[in-house]
Amino acid sequence: MEEYKFLFKIVLVGNAGVGKTCLVRRFTQGLFPPGQGATIGVDFMIKTVEVEGDKIKLQIWDTAGQERFRSITQSYYRSAHALILVYDISCQPTFDCLPDWLREIHEYANTKVLKILVGNKTDRDDREIPTQIGEEFAKQHDMYFLETSAKEAENVERLFYEIAAELIDQARSKDNSSSMNKNLSDSVGLSPQGSKPPQVSCCSGLSNQSSSQTGNT
Amino acid sequence: MFSYRCMRLIIPRPSVSRPPCSCCFQPCLIPLGCCGCCSALRPRYKRLVDNIFPVNSEDGLVKSNMEKLTFYSLSSPDKLDRIGEYLYQKASKDINRKRYKFVEIAMEAMDNLLQACHAQTTLNLFVESFLRMVQKLLEDSNPNLQILATNSFVKFANINEDTPSYHRRYDFFISKFSSMCHGNNDNIELRDSIRLAGIKGVQGVIRKTVSDDLVENIWEKQHMEKIVPSLLFNMQFGVNVMFVKKNMLASGDLTPVEDATVVTPPVLAEEVLRELVGRASFGHIRSVLKPLLTHLDRHELWVPNTFAIHTFRIVMISIQPQYSYTVVETLMQHLDNNFKSSPKTRTSLAVVLSKIIAIAAGESVGPSALDIINNLLTHLRTSVSTTTEITPEESQYQEALINALGEFANHHPDYQKIEIMLFIMNTVPDLSKKSKGDQMLQNILLKSLLKVGTQYSTTSFEKAFPASFLQPLLKMARAPHDPTRIIVMQIFQSLLDRHQNEKVLSTVSIKPYAALSQETPSRSDIIFTHKYGANIMQALIDSMALSEKLDSLTSSYNTAALLIVEMACGETVQEFLLFILGIQQVATTSDDLSNIHKCCLHIIAIALLTLTARVTGINNLLEYAQKIIEDRKQEATYLLPPLLDSKKSNKSYNLNLPHLAIDKMALAECLQNAGMDFNRLQTGVPYALNQIDNPGHRHSWVESVSNHMTHRNSSADLTAYNADADSISSSPGVSKKALAPEYTVDAMKRYLAEPPESVKREQQEKQKQIVRAFRESDFEDLMKRTEPKHDVIQNRLNDLFNSLSIDNKTPQNAANQNEKPIYETNFPELFYY
Ligand SMILES: Nc1nc2c(ncn2[C@@H]2O[C@H](COP(=O)(O)OP(=O)(O)OP(=O)(O)O)[C@@H](O)[C@H]2O)c(=O)[nH]1
């Protein structure tokens, strides 16, 4: 069966080289690509997952971290339901840039977008950012938090499944509480009436008290 | 409620109006393809669709069956949507099973149906399936499927649909195509195919949406911020290729035909950008330009600026001409925003501006042209006022701005160049401002003025030097600062020099100037000389006395010499002789001049006398000059060219040699012997220093000339004025009311009833009034009276000066100043048509 129940758009952002593309490829293709080159502009991947028996389609936009592509990548923030902000736990500067990223997100993304902070490359033994520090930062800024390793496939599946689950919850509570707001449910290309999959709006009131729970591994 | 939605999902095309299932007469709510009871009796359309697929996918679409399906669709258009849905379902399964050949066949079938049925009113529903199919293919990671889908999409984009499609959205397509534009496959050929597909897709979306207001507004920020950088990103890689190709084309290694067949991503991207810009209406231009500028910033494409120039040229060529001004304006604002950037970046920006400004010049007239000039001048001011020490980079930036100004002026008709010069002249800080900054500003602005001046080709001095322009220029000719004065002299030279003699006359000499080209002054030149010649010569005398530096003196000489070549003739020669005598007199009577300086003035006087004699062809005069030269050769060679350099020589020369001087009476005699009028020379006083505040002194000659004109050549003069009498505003001394017919009904009636003779008489009377006015008024007065001619422009100028003088040296202010009045922003159409 081809049809899906929800469609979510997820955008990955963060400095060049933190492992965004590796995370996506690990999740969508189940591999860790050797010699992954820098992303140019924006890459696109799709993956359908099943949560509680429902098919969920995830549209994943993997943006380039390089400064020069910043303007085109920003234009993808707007329609995102979830934004994954990635840093490299073995590279302090990628963590130091987080406030800049948050500023951009604040400027270009939907205000209620689900934000997830991801510290990648936990497999490395030259860690510079303790888990605690990352978690603190996430808490301060209303973000979910998770540490991953694209290389060792650690927490990668979990990352995307948690996002899917959270977005489903949002969609359901939204859907139950009020009729869907068509303007905010920014859709896939087409929305023919009648065959339109119920759209999720990412604007339901989101409380992030549970963020540390999500993050503790 | 929610579960209901789920149902609708599972059943892809449910609807209340759905007809009952043909076999069980139950409303068919069961997903397609699973209707067990129907398997034996599949609906006809399904059988037809199934039959187009071959047993072996390699065999491709079964053509004959495709025809049957097409025929069926045309005869039963109500089934079209179900056919589309069924094809989509089949293709989805095939994609999941990676049976790509079958996917291709399904897509091809959809393309065919779309082409065949595009006139059907039910097409809309089919299009939805079609687009879902395209999206499905685009989502797959297989690049070939993506390319296949794009090609289908492009075909669809070129179809004109008759019915509007309210709820169709294209954001996925824009996002995905833009992403494809950045394709980064390791296989270069495949990479380029993906990029090409992306660009074509973008073009398709533009075509599909731009003319249809009901669908996506393609001009929205979030779309343009994807589309524009994607196109530029591809074009970026083309610039080098382009130059190679151009060279190859030029050298004949590559024939144009060959060239045209290869569509590379850069070539296509450029084409799409042209199309996009060409379709932009006034309100949309900025949506294109903003991401364009951001892209150039982000990718650091200003220094060097080859690509930026290339891109902006494309924009200027493609844009609807009436909006080209907006591009210039936007680029200028970008320059504003970059006021903190390195001078290199600003220079590059200004150079880009100078390259495109010419294209906009043709379209911007009147106030908007002045706005551009004003903006450029403001940038110059900012540059001068924010930098204490002008670095070479900063002065390059200023140079680039001045060039932009020149380019802009160059593409305006000459009468507008005059307005522009006038405008610039009025922004020059006057001589009372003596700070270093003001002085720099004076020079910079005068340089800009010079730039425009060199673009102007003078035919009539009357037009090149309107009084309101000449007056401040003459003031500046007396600037104490040498470089300033030299620029003013250059301005004079460029406006005076109608015969390209400026280079020839750049050295002071008593020998004949071999390459001199000459023409007898026209009547209007003579009138101009009578009107303003004295004022110019007066300023020249002052400027010559201001500095003994060689470049300064040479430059004043050059101006004087050009003046003589252009204006000296039998009728004006006496005035020039008084001028030459004046120079000599300054040398003999001014105590505060250095010895060397005095020598130089004598040298200039004798050189100008020789030149005047040659130009006017008065042999007696030439003989007299040559006699003096001979005597000086014997006794005082230091009174002959070349000019003495005060830096090289500090000798004190004997200047008490009255017998070697030019003698006024002797000159008068020469004229007399040549049978020419010498009255003015005999009775007139040679020019003297600092006469600017005392026009009374000089105006004596105006009277004498007038008298002289009356008795000698009045008829000729009258005809000259007659020609002018028609131009009401330029005629002084006569009130507008008297000249302009009163356009009241009564007046018209009277006018019609009156016999033509009386009209003639009236005109003659008017002309007489004008002539009288010229004869009886002195220069200052005449100037005052002629000034209203520039009323309109003057008002505009005043407005702008007022805004300028509120010390708005920060670019922010400059930007505010450029804000459009509200009606312009709200009703651009009103304003432009
Ligand atoms: N040890 C380790 N290396 C990783 C991991 N994830 C990515 N890398 C490496 O980090 C480098 C950059 O990975 P990418 O996925 O290309 O990084 P990116 O964030 O997509 O970079 P841009 O596309 O330039 O923004 C590559 O050399 C990867 O092999 C990880 O989990 N562990």
Ligand SMILES: [Mg+2]
């Ligand atoms: Mg990447």
